[in-house]
Amino acid sequence: MIEQTISESAATIPGVGPTFLCLYGHFYQPPREDPFNHVMPLEPGAAPYANYNEKITAECYRPNALAGNFAAISYDLGPTLASWLEQNHPDVYQRIIEADHQHMQRYGVGNALAQAYNHTILPLATSRDKQTQILWGLQDFRRRYGHDAHGMWLAETAVDLESLDLLARNGVTYTVLAPWQAATSVDPSEPYLVALPSGRRITVFFYNAPLSGGVSFDWNTTNNADIFAASYLPEHLVKSKLEAGQAQMILIATDGELYGHHKPWRDKFLSYLVEHGAPDYGFEVCTLERYMLMYPASKEVELRVPSSWSCGHGVARWSTGCECTEGDSSWKKALRQALNNLAMRADQLFERYASETLSDPWAARDGYLALRNGWESAASFWARYGKGQEAPTDSQLAERTLKLLEAQYYQQCSFTSCGFFFEDLDRIEPRNDIAFARRAISLLWQALGVDLQTAFVQDLKAAKSWRSHLSGAELYQQLPIVQPGLLPPTRKKR
Numbered sequence: 001m002i003e004q005t006i007s008e009s010a011a012t013i014p015g016v017g018p019t020f021l022c023l024y025g026h027f028y029q030p031p032r033e034d035p036f037n038h039v040m041p042l043e044p045g046a047a048p049y050a051n052y053n054e055k056i057t058a059e060c061y062r063p064n065a066l067a068g069n070f071a072a073i074s075y076d077l078g079p080t081l082a083s084w085l086e087q088n089h090p091d092v093y094q095r096i097i098e099a100d101h102q103h104m105q106r107y108g109v110g111n112a113l114a115q116a117y118n119h120t121i122l123p124l125a126t127s128r129d130k131q132t133q134i135l136w137g138l139q140d141f142r143r144r145y146g147h148d149a150h151g152m153w154l155a156e157t158a159v160d161l162e163s164l165d166l167l168a169r170n171g172v173t174y175t176v177l178a179p180w181q182a183a184t185s186v187d188p189s190e191p192y193l194v195a196l197p198s199g200r201r202i203t204v205f206f207y208n209a210p211l212s213g214g215v216s217f218d219w220n221t222t223n224n225a226d227i228f229a230a231s232y233l234p235e236h237l238v239k240s241k242l243e244a245g246q247a248q249m250i251l252i253a254t255d256g257e258l259y260g261h262h263k264p265w266r267d268k269f270l271s272y273l274v275e276h277g278a279p280d281y282g283f284e285v286c287t288l289e290r291y292m293l294m295y296p297a298s299k300e301v302e303l304r305v306p307s308s309w310s311c312g313h314g315v316a317r318w319s320t321g322c323e324c325t326e327g328d329s330s331w332k333k334a335l336r337q338a339l340n341n342l343a344m345r346a347d348q349l350f351e352r353y354a355s356e357t358l359s360d361p362w363a364a365r366d367g368y369l370a371l372r373n374g375w376e377s378a379a380s381f382w383a384r385y386g387k388g389q390e391a392p393t394d395s396q397l398a399e400r401t402l403k404l405l406e407a408q409y410y411q412q413c414s415f416t417s418c419g420f421f422f423e424d425l426d427r428i429e430p431r432n433d434i435a436f437a438r439r440a441i442s443l444l445w446q447a448l449g450v451d452l453q454t455a456f457v458q459d460l461k462a463a464k465s466w467r468s469h470l471s472g473a474e475l476y477q478q479l480p481i482v483q484p485g486l487l488p489p490t491r492k493k494r
Helices: 052-067 079-088 090-107 127-145 161-169 209-217 225-232 239-244 266-280 288-294 331-354 361-372 378-385 395-413 428-448 453-460 472-477
Strands: 019-027 074-077 112-115 174-177 192-195 201-206 248-255 283-285
Touching: 019 266, 019 288, 052 079, 052 090, 052 266, 074 079, 079 090, 079 127, 090 112, 090 127, 090 288, 112 127, 127 161, 127 361, 127 395, 161 201, 174 288, 209 248, 225 266, 266 283, 331 361, 331 395, 331 428, 331 453, 331 472, 361 378, 361 395, 395 428, 428 453, 428 472, 453 472
Parallel strands: 019 074, 019 248, 019 283, 074 112, 174 201
Antiparallel strands: 192 201
């Protein structure tokens, strides 16, 4: 039975409209494994843990899962993090997944959202890559939670209308944005509808910026959950709605790792807030889809596009570089151009050679995640995407096709947003993106004997670290040595 009533605490306060509080957690870690041997390197900064995934699990994911916090909030669990947790801490993983099941049983809707698969900045992706990222995210969600996702978190809340239209086309009904991503002033206490070029519409929740920023960056804001509920929350209620008896919701959206990792003990703040602090002061803790079910959006809004939640220059932080990060950020434009050039060449090869065995190579790429992760058998995959609904009789052709698909997978990984988020090229995040690109180059070399390495390394020379003065080409040469034959031979200087 879907619960459609407001809480007794809100309903029994004379002359006051129902007030809700939604906490949103974006839980995500990029892939850190070496793409050749699939081993995660030791990360000294995470000591005494072997790596940051282990450290953050101990400080954040495990305590929040044990406390039941995931069942009270809206959240997304990024696919790369979910995969790592499933393999390394299945008990924590299962508790997080079960939280959505509990919410579904109680309210008829889940509280988990999907995520665009590789945390790609969708407005900077091609239309085809946007589609793949969305479909992979939705497929991953369905496999883990056992039902379709109705909401999707966009990396950095970076948005354009084409991305929203693709979300709506694939069954997504809502997402979360920052209030400054609206073209006009909005009331963040209610959801809005965005009209899309195709005639479709999608619901957008705008988070409360002052409270979300305070929770994220001001230690004093989260010192005491009672004070937070009694003092901070009421200041952001819309008085006219209170007086008119209208429902309203305060949405606080943050990185999920805030609760225990970025801020120690804030997992306990979250627990107390949702169990005692908020209810005791007249706020019903509610999730996004449940609120949308009770109070669907009725007003329309236009958006500023492209835009994001952590860049005041649209999406320049991940493309040309901007003042959002210190130092000379021109390396971002050069790195992205190198990756775009590589992707263009690789896509041409993929389409040309995969067409020999696949009826629609791009549809096959959209469906490849299920085969790669063992959710679908090879026979079923070839029946759906192979020419003549079967695998090629030549086993070498079949193997070549799978290498081409795997190259596409790592090509998608190379656009992980973390590689462009920070201030300098000479960091682990850009190095990882370059490493993923090298893995794609390796697979294409093995499959076709075509050298894409030389041009890529040449392009990387234009990307320069302003701190160490190393170029992207030098970072490429510093990547771990791989077995002979896996990469094109390096041309030696005369």
